[in-house]
Amino acid sequence: MASLTITPGRPLKGTIRVPGDKSVTHRAIILTALAEGLSQVTDYCRGEDCLNTMRAFQSLGVRIEETPEQLTVHGKGMWGLTEPFGPIDCGNSGTGIRLMAGLLAGQDFFTVLTGDESIRRRPMGRVVKPLRAMGATIAGRKGGELAPLAITGTRLKGMSYVSPVASAQIKSSLLFAALYADGLTTISEPRLSRDHTERMFAYFGIPFHRDGCTVRIEGRPSIRWSGKTVVVPGDLSAAAFFLVGASIVPDSDVTVLSVGMNPTRTGLLDILRQMGAHIEVLNSREEAGEPVADLRVRSMPLRGVQIGPEQIPQTIDEFPILCVAAAVAEGETVITGAEELRVKESDRIATMATELRAMGARIEERPDGMVIQGLGRKGANGTLTGATCASYGDHRVAMSVAIGALTAAQPTQIQNTDCIETSFPNFDRKLLELLTDSVKRL
Numbered sequence: 001m002a003s004l005t006i007t008p009g010r011p012l013k014g015t016i017r018v019p020g021d022k023s024v025t026h027r028a029i030i031l032t033a034l035a036e037g038l039s040q041v042t043d044y045c046r047g048e049d050c051l052n053t054m055r056a057f058q059s060l061g062v063r064i065e066e067t068p069e070q071l072t073v074h075g076k077g078m079w080g081l082t083e084p085f086g087p088i089d090c091g092n093s094g095t096g097i098r099l100m101a102g103l104l105a106g107q108d109f110f111t112v113l114t115g116d117e118s119i120r121r122r123p124m125g126r127v128v129k130p131l132r133a134m135g136a137t138i139a140g141r142k143g144g145e146l147a148p149l150a151i152t153g154t155r156l157k158g159m160s161y162v163s164p165v166a167s168a169q170i171k172s173s174l175l176f177a178a179l180y181a182d183g184l185t186t187i188s189e190p191r192l193s194r195d196h197t198e199r200m201f202a203y204f205g206i207p208f209h210r211d212g213c214t215v216r217i218e219g220r221p222s223i224r225w226s227g228k229t230v231v232v233p234g235d236l237s238a239a240a241f242f243l244v245g246a247s248i249v250p251d252s253d254v255t256v257l258s259v260g261m262n263p264t265r266t267g268l269l270d271i272l273r274q275m276g277a278h279i280e281v282l283n284s285r286e287e288a289g290e291p292v293a294d295l296r297v298r299s300m301p302l303r304g305v306q307i308g309p310e311q312i313p314q315t316i317d318e319f320p321i322l323c324v325a326a327a328v329a330e331g332e333t334v335i336t337g338a339e340e341l342r343v344k345e346s347d348r349i350a351t352m353a354t355e356l357r358a359m360g361a362r363i364e365e366r367p368d369g370m371v372i373q374g375l376g377r378k379g380a381n382g383t384l385t386g387a388t389c390a391s392y393g394d395h396r397v398a399m400s401v402a403i404g405a406l407t408a409a410q411p412t413q414i415q416n417t418d419c420i421e422t423s424f425p426n427f428d429r430k431l432l433e434l435l436t437d438s439v440k441r442l
């Protein structure tokens with residue numbers, strides 16, 4: 001099992017690119033597989049989560065050629081998928097398993113979806129229940145609450161669903177099911193979650209209607225969509241580690257090129273700015289229906305903030321790294337309404353509180369968030385203490401602790417860092433590029 005040792009004491013400097021957006025890559029693979037004819041997906045995320053979705057579609061009969069730069073997908077059309085020989089392994093990916101559950105519920109064949117230990121602990125009832133209400137036949141452990149899920153494809157019917165959670169995975173799972181259902185499906189959520197599925201439907205010309213937090217879609221559309229090129233923007237959730245790193249390590253100056261700036265994802269930028277961060281947005285443009293820009297960040301002392309429920313959906317995957325920013329900021333940060341963090345790859349409230357406390361941070365856990373008493377900038381030797389830390393198999397915990405460790409007074413070792421491959425292959429090399437020589441992989 002790999003581990004990562006961080007030796008602090010150097011600023012982050014330079015210009016880098018981060019992997020393609022993981023959410024956009026999942027959706028690009030799905031929609032190009034269902035398109036008629038050839039598509040190219042360029043600058044995609046080569047993290048394990050997306051590679052598992054790619055392999056899933058290969059096992060569903062779709063030819064996909066892979067180079068590090070692009071996927072060439074030979075789309076089979078909306079009705080062209082075929083029954084796989086064995087179970088589909090979604091690995092660590094909540095997005096992969098939930099989106100595919102919706103899509104596969106409306107096919108005319110049988111599939112089993114499973115994944116790693118973490119995926120088999122995460123809640124699946126949130127998609128299984130509404131899918132069953134559309135007529136899906138899905139069995140699973142604990143009555144369908146947990147994977148593996150066995151799906152006997154059936155003819156679905158449209159429905160109206162009010163989701164109790166603002167979740168793009170629930171919304172997108174139901175949107176993919178709705179494509180195959182008779183009649184109208186309406187999905188409402190309490191707050192707007194990331195809208196990559198809707199944007200990519202629009203990009204491919206699949207008709208739907210959105211009004212605030214409600215999406216309506218007529219199933220079994222008569223249109224067929226053709227293959228296209230999808231240019232995947234850089235992942236803001238991956239850039240987040242360097243944006244926070246450059247903010248909190250004195251004398252840093254980092255530019256991250258071509259980062260996705262979808263407003264349903266940019267909560268981190270708003271919160272960091274509120275904390276006093278210096279972030280410039282340069283070269284704003286659009287790629288495949290998604291806004292993109294270059295981001296330049298220079299270090300700046302940060303102060304604590306109040307983060308409430310309305311800010312959670314657009315910041316959801318950035319809380320582990322935000323905890324690091326808050327731990328070294330001046331003053332108190334209070335996070336509320338973030339109970340969804342407890343059902344991610346790990347319980348991110350508990351795991352981040354435990355690991356940052358081991359590094360000297362002052363954090364109180366709450367059921368729906370945490371209170372962090374920032375240590376403030378105490379001088380050149382940093383604020384946190386070096387420690388031996390665990391990742392809990394959670395990529396975002398591993399990378400967040402690594403960034404926090406850059407501000408510590410002593411080296412830190414993070415154990416079990418293979419999980420970083422989930423979303424960010426070569427994270428250590430990118431960090432090394434920015435630090436030149438102060439990080440060492442064992």
Ligand SMILES: O=C(O)C1=C[C@@H](OP(=O)(O)O)[C@@H](O)[C@H](O)C1
Pocket residue numbers: 022023024094095166167168169170172193194316317340
């Ligand atoms: O739809 C997506 O691509 C995602 C939605 C979010 O999950 P929820 O839908 O559970 O909030 C997010 O945490 C996940 O990393 C990716």
Ligand SMILES: C=C(OP(=O)(O)O)C(=O)O
Pocket residue numbers: 049092093094095096317344345396423
């Ligand atoms: C929660 C995440 O992903 P998923 O739900 O797809 O496993 C994440 O990447 O932080």
